[in-house]
């Protein structure tokens with residue numbers, strides 16, 4: 001892939017298409033709930049982006065730059081090559097006054113990955129995003145039953161005797177291949193989804209930098225800052241799992257009743 005790809009962000013390819021950014025989601029929610037500041041009538045005219053199976057992938061109100069179906073298609077998918085490939089797969093734009101917006105909003109449009117055109121792709125054919133609940137269960141079980149010293153990565157403990165597959169988003173080699181492919185916008189979306197409240201990375205250059213294996217541990221004394229995605233209050237204290245707000249690596253914390261805290265890296269190569 002060319003060096004140009006390293007500056008691509010998915011915001012430059014997809015607009016108002018799943019997974020929606022926070023501001024886009026807010027816009028559509030206000031239209032859906034009847035608080036559209038531009039249209040004070042009960043329904044707002046708009047355009048829906050749908051695939052060959054009639055699944056809704058995007059929605060936008062009709063306005064001057066989105067006045068025709070063709071202009072809307074350009075608005076939804078700004079990259080002409082990606083647009084051509086998705087249209088060849090059956091993607092099209094339909095006029096809508098609400099029912100398709102309803103479908104879209106009810107389908108949790110902030111979650112998931114952008115549409116994938118058929119043909120060669122860098123998208124991994126394996127589970128991509130983490131199931132935090134499952135990971136926290138495994139981590140608690142591993143730490144309680146294994147060597148509780150914080151220098152042992154949790155995966156080493158989990159792997160001792162359990163069937164466990166690391167989500168693709170935390171496999172640096174897989175992510176480097178994916179980020180270097182035409183499907184880089186989806187790779188970025190996956191990394192952002194895994195990062196939770198932290199909104200990084202925005203560009204493939206930032207994403208490649210985050211795949212640096214040492215993370216915060218590169219500078220001695222700089223510990224991780226946990227952005228917790230899930231917590232569990234147990235009799236032996238609080239357990240928290242999530243990603244580091246600075247280096248994005250997945251970590252687990254245990255806060256005991258005596259307030260001592262241990263932090264583990266989930267994976268030994270992402271410290």
Ligand SMILES: [Zn+2]
Pocket residue numbers: 215216217223224225244245246247248249
């Ligand atoms: Zn960190």
